[in-house]
Amino acid sequence: MTDEEDALHPSGFLTEEQARELFSDMNEVILAGEEMRRLRSEMITLFAGLGWTQERIARLTGMSQPAVSKQVAKARPGGPTPPPDIALEQHDTPWLEGRLWGLAEEISATLDDSAHCTRFTDALGRGRKRFTPQNVDALRRLVEKDLRERRAELPGSHRSAYDAIGRGLDVPAKTAATGAAGTGSAAVRRALARRIQRDRLGSED
Structure with missing residues (x-):
């Protein structure tokens, strides 16, 4: 048939x-x-x-x-991989995406999983969503909405972190490409930045 x-x-x-x-x-x-x-x-x-x-x-x-x-x-x-730079303030796109991811997870945790960004970050963690430009823009909008609507419940460090991340992501691609490209694949850099951003916010709260 x-x-x-x-x-x-x-x-x-x-x-x-x-x-x-x-x-x-x-x-x-x-x-x-x-x-x-x-x-x-x-x-x-x-x-x-x-x-x-x-x-x-x-x-x-x-x-x-x-x-x-x-x-x-x-x-x-x-051969051995050179040790990566793990300073928080780096400006290549995967690093900034990882920071955004970590920030969104911290917002979700602070708001007891009631944040607008909770489902999106969960989908990223489970691999059901990937870091495309469209998905990064969508996550930014959700984070911005949480920061705006739940401002009284979130530490000021969350807003400051987002402002820094947003400025980096808004840099034109050609300019960003001249910055620190970093060591490791995009996935590795996102994972490192995600963890470091969460730890930084956790220590500041």
Whole structure:
């Protein structure tokens, strides 16, 4: 039976559109898992290059030491990765996106998950949304709405952080490209900036 005949003779179980949505959801989760595995591999290589022992990395990642060793050996032909600059004030786009993500998560946590940005940050964390220009703009609008409508409930450090991030993201691409490009892939830089931004805000609250 051809695809056209299948469409004309539904099984009575699911329509083709329902099946398409079902597989689409599965594919998103699978893709997110693959991306997270790649990110973890890069982070393992990064920490190993900084001198962390494989046993220590294994304990922190929940992996076995042989599995960590395999990841490190796989990356070895390219040589050690230079240690990244982890100063908060950096201006390449992935770093700023990571800071925005971390800020949004802190806003969500401060507002007990009732923030406008909560669902969006959760989708980013689960890999259901990715860092496209459109999604970054959407997240900025949600963060701005939270900062505006829930101002009395949020520390001033959140507004200050957003102002700095927003100025950086508003810089034209050619100008931003001349700034610090940073070490590591875009995903690694987002992950580092996200963590550092959250820690900075947590220490200031």
